[in-house]
Amino acid sequence: MFNILIVDDEEKITQVIKAYLDKEGYNCKVANTGIDAINYFRENEFDLIILDRMLPDISGEEICEIIRKESMVHIIMLTAKTEDEDVIDGFNIGCDDYVCKPFNVKELVLRAKAVFRKLDVENKDILKFSDELEINTLSHQVKVRGEKVYLTNTEYKILLTLAKNPKKIFDRERLLELTVEEYYEKMDRIIDAHIKNLRQKIELDTKKPKIIQTLYGVGYKFGL
The missing domain is CATH 3.40.50.2300 (Response regulator)
Structure with a gap:
């Protein structure tokens, strides 16, 4: 409405x-x-x-x-x-x-x-998840709880990849392959650093993240 x-x-x-x-x-x-x-x-x-x-x-x-x-x-x-x-x-x-x-x-x-x-x-170009998160796939603008947040290109790609596949679990290597250009297999832990920075921008509590969740020993998934 x-x-x-x-x-x-x-x-x-x-x-x-x-x-x-x-x-x-x-x-x-x-x-x-x-x-x-x-x-x-x-x-x-x-x-x-x-x-x-x-x-x-x-x-x-x-x-x-x-x-x-x-x-x-x-x-x-x-x-x-x-x-x-x-x-x-x-x-x-x-x-x-x-x-x-x-x-x-x-x-x-x-x-x-x-x-x-x-x-x-x-x-149709906007992904919206209740009042928590909104992603405009045309402008690449991201709003969290109604406020604009500014993400790096890699952070945006990670968030969009997870949000478009809410039921899928991604391991580090797959996320790197999809979101980071010229990635190196031996550096798959670099995705942890990107997600840590991303969580600081979008989560209310980084110790208990709701939007990007960790499945220990497996990878990451979208939580909304």
Whole structure:
């Protein structure tokens, strides 16, 4: 289920938008002030933000700039301003789409669906294991418990190899063969050093690892 944040100071507008999107099966949260919008954004994970440009406390532009410093979530801006320069300014600060007021709610729903179709395609390139681990196989970005971690190329290959084969046990030599270029058979213990460094970046407790588990005398396996 996709999560949507609807931000507009006019409660009637937010309730109408919410009703239509709820009917489509989306999970919607409403904010009627800029402060609430920022707080909800930081406390939750949204797939789409529908953001009014004119808010009484913080402008939509300012909110968009704040969000863009922390996230690339898709933003559809609602605006009564229709001048080309206003629209261009909106795109420059980071919004992804514009809907001009007054608008047809059905059109807004169709635009939301288009966003989610794109996300569905992108998600095929993402391996996700509950809230513990997320691997984007296109960008090679890795998130652990929601936070980005930076891995070396070898660490990334080891993690990806294990994650793609969660039921398989790999001995050191096989992991070296799959993940380290120009490896040497007599140096199979080098994989232990890579895994030690990897665990320091992804495990809560390196003495009791959950993500990469050791089977003593055999090798390693994925634990999630």
